[in-house]
Amino acid sequence: MTDAITESPRSPRFSQWMAVTVFSAITLGATLEAAPQNDERDVGQKFAIWTPITSLILAGLVTMAHMVSIFSIFVTGTIIEGIVILVIIVLWGAAIGVITDVDNDLAVDENGSVKNGNLFYFSWAAVVTSGTLLISYLQTAFAIDVAGELRARSARITLWSAFMMVCIIVMGTSADIFRNNCTGKNPDQNLNYCERSKLAISIGTIGTVFALVTISMKTLKSDIPFLVEFVSSIGLFIVFAFGVAFITSEYGPGAPLGNLYYSCWTAFILSFLIVSSCVEDYQSTRTTIGNDEPTHLPPPTGEIQIEDLDLEEK
DSSP states (O other): OHHHHHOGGGOTTHHHHHHHHHHHHHHHHHHHHHSOOGGGOOHHHHHHHHHHHHHHHHHHHHHHHHHSHHHHHHHTTSHHHHHHHHHHHHHHHHHHHHHTOGGGTSSBOTTSOBSOHHHHHHHHHHHHHHHHHHHHHHHHHSOOOHHHHHHHHOTTHHHHHHHHHHHHHHHHHHHHHHHHHSOSSSOSSOHHHHHHHHHHHHHHHHHHHHHHHHHHHHHHSSOOOHHHHHHHHHHHHHHHHHHHHHHSSTTSTTOSSSHHHHHHHHHHHHHHHHHHHHHHHHHHHHHHHHHHSOOOOOOOTTOOOHHHHHHHHO
16 A cells, blocks of 8 residues: 555656645635635635635645545546646636735735735745646646757747746736826825836836747747847846846835745846857857868878878879
8 A cells, every 4th residue: 555655656746736735725824814804805805715725625635646546547647637737727827916916915015015925925836836737747648848848949938938927927016016006196105116116017018028029939930030039138138137226126116025026036037047048059159160160270290191292202
């Protein structure tokens, strides 16, 4: 029985399912603490509660099924596991927006800063882990190497995809902060704060558009002019370097630890990695071209070329 429980081929995702179960339980407890009483809960707060409940039940059942070989046969790598993973990803993808929305007063306050660490960090952990579950399931069920396929399609497409997702978070979070603090007849924040919020919205939009265009060209045409990608990545790196300095400074909307702070710094780091990858490709290409060129060097001292000897005899 012990062999059936611990046999890794039968449970390739056991640790991930266990992690989703734990993250769901922690998020549920934190949400119940943060949300008001039953009669005072709005639709978003109720959804934020029911998502970890559903995830906890589904992930718990699949985790227990992975522990017993009899049930594992009917779950591991089957369509049932795939449907459960899809449901969990959809639920957490929608719930993370609700949980981190300043209007719902759950994980963050009106300024976007984290006020409930367990709810904020473990809900994001559930989102990331559910994504790794999907990748692992595709590799097992359909023999698809997702990361390998992306790398084969074109260089840096994974970095560009991550950059686009982070820029969407920057854009959405800063738009919420601006709407809640800088609109109306009597804005809650000063002009400097609101101008920096507009800057965050702008660079998030710019990054999203550039990343989307790059990904589309890489996916549809499997290639993009290297110079275009290189110049674009340098421009985005400069934009986010200034953006991080202004947005996450003391008087910026991203100063409190929250979605905007983490997403701005993540976008800056990703833009740096994209530029570094482009530079490495450029240097490797130059090295390859240099090695392919024939070299015409004089023979070492003391060696006699056969061609020259034949000419002298003639």
